[in-house]
Amino acid sequence: MDRARKAVDLTVAWFSDDPVHYKSVYADSAPAYNIVLHTGGVGTLEVYRESLGLRNGVQFPFWTDNIEHPFNGEATEKCFDILFLGNVHDEVRRDRQEYLSALGERVAHFGKPSREAGSQHRGIIESLQELHAVARRSRFGLNFAQRFYQYRNSPNWSIALERSGHFSFTSRLVQYLAMGLPVMTRDIDALGRSVVPEVLEAQSAARARAIADDMDEADRLNLAQQSHQRQRSAFHAANRARFLQQLVENDRWRRWSLDDRAEAFQNFSQEVSDRQPSRFRRAKYKVKLMARSKPLVVGLTGTGWANPSSLLKWTNDALSATRTDVIQINPFHFPHLIRSDLQGHFRGIIDLSRDRHAKRLDTIISVGGEYLITSTGASLPPVLSLWERSEYSSRRVERLAQHSNALIISSSALAEELANLGYFNTIVASNVYTKYSEPVSVDKPAQRAVVRVIADRFRDIELAAPWILDEMFQDEVVIDLDGNDAEQSAPEGHTVNAVLLVPDMTGPVPRSPLHGLALQSPALQFAPRMSTVRTDTIENGPFITVGGIAELEYKMLLYTRDRRLMLDYLTRLQSHEEAYSVSSVIGAWLQETQTQNTGRMTRRMRNWGRK
Structure with missing residues (x-):
């Protein structure tokens, strides 16, 4: 921070876990900043002023937008009365479990459970899409704030925790409001009542059940709309950005009282719009075979010819569906091409110099890694090898990489190991063939x-x-x-x-x-x-x-x-x-083989496959 202050005119920090980390981090680092953005309320601001003599802080609660948390106002079949998103696994959150247990099947809990978790625990939400789906099927959102007195016997206990009580505006509260879920909360203070009057106080599970039972759907939908509008006015990312800009551009806030500093964030409400940001997607490598007087001649070898579900069989079918002539080199039918592997890594070494028809091949695809392709005394067409059954590097897979122009593997960890050994011709792809390319659709689900x-x-x-x-x-x-x-x-x-x-x-x-x-x-x-x-x-x-x-x-x-x-x-x-998919990689290989520029092809596919 000393170096930073010499390079810039202004330094700003957001203490998102204030006052929990006051003792371990924030008390030492707060003096280094021109502006400190707090989340702990008036009590936290008082501690920084009285204990540290600092006047550089303002309340700056959590925020979101309606791209990440869109309003779910449409009529949808509701599965749960009450939704709780959060953790109850550690000591400072264990008091939530008794509340949840009293709600029983009325609540759906997603998050880290306690050892006493019952049927109300439904798992862990892994994506925003799952979160939106769960929110659409819930009537209310349940909010708990961390009660700071529960840190009393922990290393984090400090005067800031003692003076602050609990968070006025949790991140979960802001998310519920954004998605249009009427909020029940166990914990609320005077500031919370003032800023978010739409929140329903439910200090006990019995009160939460009564609210869910007594409110009809029309009133609930009206409250959902009001809650959403509250988020857009007081907890929207655009409005929070305006507040920050005002703090940076004008120092008048330094004359504000502590109460003004705690409440000012809600005074920057303007009409906001949620524009979807540009999304950078990985470009799909679409295979368009070039016009050519004769189709490519591909030699295909490996093991699994008799197994209809083998990777070799799927490769053969995928090649047959393109404009290629497939020459099946089944090792059992061409024993004169095979010599022993003296190192014992492979079933045999296929020496294509022993076959006069090998000169017709434009490329060779070897599947399974049971045989090594070589040619003594004659040029060898480009070789693409598919190795599907190893997660770790070995001398066998190293030799495959050494004797192949490109090696398809299904493990990114193995690709890193081979790269460390100097083999950069690997391509990571799943053992999947994109056989069905029509747009996806969702049929009506079955009852069972x-x-x-x-x-x-x-x-x-x-x-x-x-x-x-x-x-x-x-x-x-x-x-x-x-x-x-x-x-x-x-x-x-x-x-x-x-x-x-x-x-x-x-x-x-x-x-x-x-x-x-x-x-x-x-x-x-x-x-x-x-x-x-x-x-x-x-x-x-x-x-x-x-x-x-x-x-x-x-x-x-x-x-x-x-x-x-x-x-x-x-x-x-x-x-x-x-x-x-493997089929995409093979398609790219065939396209580049047609250009007869295999060296450039290997470099491009290596970089493309490791993005």
């Missing part, structure tokens, strides 16, 4: 749904998700351990509405099931994909994480009944597969 569980081994289910084996859950589950039952029909009267992938947890990092090609069944192509472990890597796509039966059942209900949420998810899923 079934979950398709995909795992490599029964042991993986026992380790990662034993709750799947619960007897009460068995009628709603189809377990697939080998990937060959992709067309298996659901039980009579049911429809497959979700796919649950159970990863292998025996290694240092979770690994998705190897036979993910089962997802290419038309019956599963556009089903929501769920996982028992959070997986954020690009090769896995947009998975929905679930941690138990209750969360799985509710998220299935949410996605199958909320058409807007389902359509948004399927659109993201389709976009991801178009960008990262």
Whole structure:
């Protein structure tokens, strides 16, 4: 901060966790700034003035806009009377659990649960789209403020916590208001009553139930509209920006009283508009084969010719659908081309110099990594290798990268390891073929749904998700351990509405099931994909994480009944597969092969695949 003050005329800081971190951070750093924006109310401002002698602070509560939290005012079937978004897992929040337990099934809790959590806990919301869908199906939002006296025996306890009481305006309160959810709150002070008179005080669960029972839908919708307007006037991002601009440009605020500093943020209300910001999307690599007198001749080799669900078979089908002549090089039919691998890494080495027809090939695609492609004494066409069954670097995969112009792998971690070893010709892509390219649609959901569980081994289910084996859950589950039952029909009267992938947890990092090609069944192509472990890597796509039966059942209900949420998810899923699928990579390879500029192709695909 000393260096910063020498470089600029003005320094500003927003203390978003004030006064919780007063003792550990803020008390030492506040004097370094010309303006400090606080969230703790009048009590916090008094402490900074009296204990530290500072007059550089104003109240600057949380804010949002209606792009991130749009108004959900349309008539929608309501699933819950009361929605609570927040955590109850630690000591300073444990008092919330008793309140929630008293509400029982009347409340839906999303967030980190306590050990005593009951059926009201529905899981964890992972995206704004899920949040919007849950809000659309709830009548009221429940707000708790942290009661600062509960920090008394913690290292954070300070005079600021003692003097402040609790947050007047929590981030959750602002989100509820923005989405048009009438707010019930357990904790409110005089400032909160003054700024947000629309908030309903419910200091007990009994009072919350009474409010939900007594308010008819017309009054609730009217209160929802008023709450939304309050957010747009007092807690909108544009108005908060005007307030900050005023603080920076004019020093008159330094003469304000503490009460004025605590309330001034609401006086900058103007008509606001929510313009959608520009979105930078990853461009889809669309394959347009160039006009050519003769089609490309592609040599295809690997293992899995007899398996209809193998990656090799899917590659063959994808190539056949393009303007290419596919020459199938089945190692069992061409033993004269194979010599032994003295290092023992591969089943054999295919030496194409032994075949006079190899000169006809424009490119070679090798699938599975069981055979290495070489040519002694003759030029070798560009080689594209697909390696699907390894998460970690080995001498075998290193040799594949060494002898291939490009190597497709399904693990970004492996790509990083190979890059550290000097191999930059890897392309990360999921083992998915975008076979169905028509726009997605959402049909009317079935009354009964079934979950398709995909795992490599029964042991993986026992380790990662034993709750799947619960007897009460068995009628709603189809377990697939080998990937060959992709067309298996659901039980009579049911429809497959979700796919649950159970990863292998025996290694240092979770690994998705190897036979993910089962997802290419038309019956599963556009089903929501769920996982028992959070997986954020690009090769896995947009998975929905679930941690138990209750969360799985509710998220299935949410996605199958909320058409807007389902359509948004399927659109993201389709976009991801178009960008990262093997078929897209192969299509790009074929296009660049036609230009006969393989060196540039390898560099472009390396950079494109690692963005």
